[in-house]
Amino acid sequence: MRLLLCCAALLLLSSCFEIVEDIRFQPNYSGSYKGIVNLSASKTQIVAYMKLDSVFGTHVPKQNEVEIEIDRKESLLKRCKGIKNASIARDFNNFIFTIKFDFDNLDSFNNAYTMVTSDKHSTVNVFPFSAGNKSFSRQDKLQKIASDATKNKNKYPRLFEQSKYTAILHFPFEISTCTNSSCKLSNDKKNIFISSSLANLVNHPSFLNTQILFK
Amino acid sequence: MKKIFLLILLAASALVHAQDLAEYLPQKPLFYSRVNLAQVLQNNTLNSLKKQDFFKALIQNTLLITQRGNDSAMMAIIDNIEHFGLSLNNDAHFSVSEVDSTLQFDFLFHINNSAELEKNMSQILPLNDSSIYASIGKDFKLFIHNKVHYAWNKDVFVFGSTYSLRSEQIPLYEMDEQQIKALSTIENERQSTVMHGLFHGNSNKKYLKGLFQKAAITSYIDLHNIFDAYTTMLSSLHLGMRPMDLQIINSNRLVPYLDSKVYISAYIAGDELTIKTKGHPGKELRKKLFKVYNRRYNSSIFNYVPAKAIFSSGIKINTEAYINLTFDIMHDYFKNMPTYGQYATKAVTLLQTFLDEKGLGELVRGDVLFNLNAINTQQVTYTSYEYDDEYNSKEVTKTESINVPTFSIIGSTANAKQLEKLLDLGLDFSSKYIKENKVYTIKDRYFQPVGGSLFITVKKQLFFLSNDSNFIFNTVPNGGYARKERTTMQQQCARRSKVFFLEFNADQLLQAFANDTSNGTTNDSQFSFWQNAAGKISAEQRFSWFGATSKIVYKTNDSAAVLPLLSSALNALYLENNRDYSESAATDSTAAYPIDSASTEGDYIYDLPRGVEEIDSTEAAPTDEAVEAVEEAVPVKKQIATKPKKIKSKK
Numbered sequence: 001m002r003l004l005l006c007c008a009a010l011l012l013l014s015s016c017f018e019i020v021e022d023i024r025f026q027p028n029y030s031g032s033y034k035g036i037v038n039l040s041a042s043k044t045q046i047v048a049y050m051k052l053d054s055v056f057g058t059h060v061p062k063q064n065e066v067e068i069e070i071d072r073k074e075s076l077l078k079r080c081k082g083i084k085n086a087s088i089a090r091d092f093n094n095f096i097f098t099i100k101f102d103f104d105n106l107d108s109f110n111n112a113y114t115m116v117t118s119d120k121h122s123t124v125n126v127f128p129f130s131a132g133n134k135s136f137s138r139q140d141k142l143q144k145i146a147s148d149a150t151k152n153k154n155k156y157p158r159l160f161e162q163s164k165y166t167a168i169l170h171f172p173f174e175i176s177t178c179t180n181s182s183c184k185l186s187n188d189k190k191n192i193f194i195s196s197s198l199a200n201l202v203n204h205p206s207f208l209n210t211q212i213l214f215k
Numbered sequence: 216m217k218k219i220f221l222l223i224l225l226a227a228s229a230l231v232h233a234q235d236l237a238e239y240l241p242q243k244p245l246f247y248s249r250v251n252l253a254q255v256l257q258n259n260t261l262n263s264l265k266k267q268d269f270f271k272a273l274i275q276n277t278l279l280i281t282q283r284g285n286d287s288a289m290m291a292i293i294d295n296i297e298h299f300g301l302s303l304n305n306d307a308h309f310s311v312s313e314v315d316s317t318l319q320f321d322f323l324f325h326i327n328n329s330a331e332l333e334k335n336m337s338q339i340l341p342l343n344d345s346s347i348y349a350s351i352g353k354d355f356k357l358f359i360h361n362k363v364h365y366a367w368n369k370d371v372f373v374f375g376s377t378y379s380l381r382s383e384q385i386p387l388y389e390m391d392e393q394q395i396k397a398l399s400t401i402e403n404e405r406q407s408t409v410m411h412g413l414f415h416g417n418s419n420k421k422y423l424k425g426l427f428q429k430a431a432i433t434s435y436i437d438l439h440n441i442f443d444a445y446t447t448m449l450s451s452l453h454l455g456m457r458p459m460d461l462q463i464i465n466s467n468r469l470v471p472y473l474d475s476k477v478y479i480s481a482y483i484a485g486d487e488l489t490i491k492t493k494g495h496p497g498k499e500l501r502k503k504l505f506k507v508y509n510r511r512y513n514s515s516i517f518n519y520v521p522a523k524a525i526f527s528s529g530i531k532i533n534t535e536a537y538i539n540l541t542f543d544i545m546h547d548y549f550k551n552m553p554t555y556g557q558y559a560t561k562a563v564t565l566l567q568t569f570l571d572e573k574g575l576g577e578l579v580r581g582d583v584l585f586n587l588n589a590i591n592t593q594q595v596t597y598t599s600y601e602y603d604d605e606y607n608s609k610e611v612t613k614t615e616s617i618n619v620p621t622f623s624i625i626g627s628t629a630n631a632k633q634l635e636k637l638l639d640l641g642l643d644f645s646s647k648y649i650k651e652n653k654v655y656t657i658k659d660r661y662f663q664p665v666g667g668s669l670f671i672t673v674k675k676q677l678f679f680l681s682n683d684s685n686f687i688f689n690t691v692p693n694g695g696y697a698r699k700e701r702t703t704m705q706q707q708c709a710r711r712s713k714v715f716f717l718e719f720n721a722d723q724l725l726q727a728f729a730n731d732t733s734n735g736t737t738n739d740s741q742f743s744f745w746q747n748a749a750g751k752i753s754a755e756q757r758f759s760w761f762g763a764t765s766k767i768v769y770k771t772n773d774s775a776a777v778l779p780l781l782s783s784a785l786n787a788l789y790l791e792n793n794r795d796y797s798e799s800a801a802t803d804s805t806a807a808y809p810i811d812s813a814s815t816e817g818d819y820i821y822d823l824p825r826g827v828e829e830i831d832s833t834e835a836a837p838t839d840e841a842v843e844a845v846e847e848a849v850p851v852k853k854q855i856a857t858k859p860k861k862i863k864s865k866k
Binding site: 094 | 595597598599600602604605606608615617660661662663664665
């Protein structure tokens with residue numbers, strides 16, 4: 001998740017953007033992942049900013065730079081073991097980027113997730129997802145984002161407060177307990193929904209941490 | 216005769232006022248500022264300042280610089296700063312001067328209660344250690360600690376610091392203990408010498424005569440000597456500078472352009488803040504600038520400024536003289552520059568030969584207005600997501616309003632036909648650039664924030680650039696707006712040619728953003744601050760043979776007092792710069808995920824993180840006892856990442 005942001009450093013300049021993660025698990029913890037970085041609410045400003053080299057000291061990547069980075073991620077994703085049907089769709093008119101892939105098991109998923117969300121500057125392995133017998137856990141390592149944001153707070157201004165992160169986890173089992181009170185449970189008790197501003201995630205790195213027990 | 220006598224009397228009284236503590240002021244400061252504390256702290260300002268974080272930090276980091284931490288005694292001093300022993304009804308002074316390659320910063324205050332001062336100083340400093348005192352002229356007590364000095368007698372209190380412009384030959388990090396100790400002693404001795412020099416100054420200080428006498432804050436800046444001090448400092452720093460770089464800095468080729476003395480003052484009157492400046496450039500610079508600024512506006516420019524423009528600003532220069540000045544500066548800068556100077560100078564000469572500055576001066580004469588006419592709204596669509604009961608997402612299209620500023624730039628030309636020919640040149644290159652009825656239109660997605668299109672037209676001796684189609688297609692052909700709609704400043708500029716002017720109706724801008732629903736401005740808790748702060752700002756600058764003067768006037772909205780607004784703004788800025796964004800976070804010291812993009816052998820896979828069990832889909836459903844055991848189990852342990860392990864792909 002963290003560096004879905006970095007796929008487009010333009011996010012630093014947007015007035016509003018949205019990140020949505022939709023993860024569907026099967027009983028054997030294979031499944032599919034869909035991640036969307038949606039900057040369409042800021043497309044008017046982004047189009048203008050892309051003409052500039054930098055804005056307020058922050059480098060503005062050109063479209064071809066973003067394309068190259070996306071191609072690189074896509075290529076790495078396809079090489080991950082246990083990952084199929086990987087693709088990163090890009091719409092430079094509305095600035096919506098969609099990452100999709102299917103995974104064979106949780107390890108492959110963690111592998112690919114880490115790959116997509118880390119970059120050469122990151123020194124933290126993410127591996128947020130784990131499962132046990134009738135249990136599931138997300139322990140996101142967002143501390144690094146928080147400390148990066150602290151060190152570079154001029155690069156991560158108030159704009160994050162107007163942006164939203166949403167994660168939806170679909171399970172094949174009914175959920176009996178969920179430790180994160182910010183999560184919402186669907187009517188059929190098989191789906192978890194959590195949403196927050198990115199600023200909140202930076203200020204509270206453990207916000208997404210969740211432990212789930214199934215019936 | 217009577218008038219002359221009165222003038223002399225006025226000047227003398229001004230001098231007397233200026234000589235307040237004058238004998239303690241430096242002879243030739245780099246910077247000097249005098250604050251009329253009675254004016255600045257009127258109307259309970261001090262009490263509201265004491266509640267501001269930036270003010271507490273300021274006192275702690277200046278007056279209490281020898282102390283650290285939030286000691287309750289220090290907090291008590293700040294809370295009772297008005298009883299510190301210093302007079303808050305007299306002027307306070309701040310100066311920066313250079314003595315023997317050392318910068319000295321000094322704050323000077325009148326004392327109104329010596330006993331109270333002594334008592335408070337005993338909390339700040341270990342006054343019972345008599346060995347650290349030096350008794351110097353005029354019954355002063357002097358205390359020096361870590362480059363900070365405090366000195367006082369029965370009338371005046373001084374505290375400040377010094378900074379050496381010349382670094383020692385051995386970098387500090389290479390010194391041993393004894394050398395550092397010796398360095399400290401040298402510094403203290405130097406400070407003592409400096410202090411002696413300070414208090415023996417005479418009162419004949421010319422810069423005091425040029426100050427604005429009735430201002431709340433008035434300051435003097437000596438640009439020439441500041442630049443000298445800067446080059447002294449740079450040439451002494453061991454920052455890996457090459458000898459050539461030091462020569463460039465030390466040659467001071469641009470010093471004649473910095474040979475200026477500037478006076479700045481601030482006047483505060485309730486809801487109005489006025490800042491005035493006067494500058495006395497050196498003779499050389501003054502001659503060149505006079506040619507640049509000595510022209511008039513084309514007064515018909517002002518026909519095209521709407522009366523209720525949010526922002527309007529104009530400047531008039533002589534383009535030809537300005538280009539010539541630029542070449543002069545470049546010549547002065549590059550001549551005598553080691554190694555590359557001769558080539559650079561030749562390049563400048565070549566450019567000067569081929570560039571037709573007179574032709575450019577005719578094309579764009581140099582009087583230009585920029586106006587922000589209004590903030591319009593525009594509907595834009597964007598994609599968002601909605602969710603059903605099972606949190607399956609669905610794309611939806613939403614609409615929001617964004618602000619689109621409409622602006623216009625108007626300038627004068629002496630060669631309209633040539634300008635049109637230039638504009639015609641680009642017509643064949645792109646379909647996004649078209650001409651219709653003498654209006655050139657550029658349409659590009661990059662202009663979406665300003666409406667999507669830019670328009671250019673030329674009419675008589677004026678050219679227009681705007682994103683407002685109504686302005687270009689209706690207002691310009693009709694000759695502009697009625698003359699009676701001109702503001703006072705615009706009328707003055709049309710008649711008397713101020714070099715630069717600016718009018719900003721901030722309250723109109725705020726109103727436009729208040730109507731913006733896309734960023735929730737009206738819900739912003741700071742909005743009420745901006746409602747009071749937004750008012751009107753006007754500025755002007757004049758230039759004559761004797762120098763440059765400028766004036767900026769800021770008038771708040773709804774008669775809100777300026778000082779509380781300024782202190783709130785400073786506090787918000789201070790808090791923003793000292794904002795803590797994170798919880799205490801433990802950093803993970805594990806190795807990065809090493810993607811070897813050049814590798815072609817097999818794939819990488821991580822070991823299963825600890826606490827994660829393998830899921831076997833063939834396993835039988837767990838018993839109730841097994842489920843209960845899981846529910847009572849300790850939560851999943853923290854994962855510790857391991858280095859990637861290469862595995863050979865199975866053939």
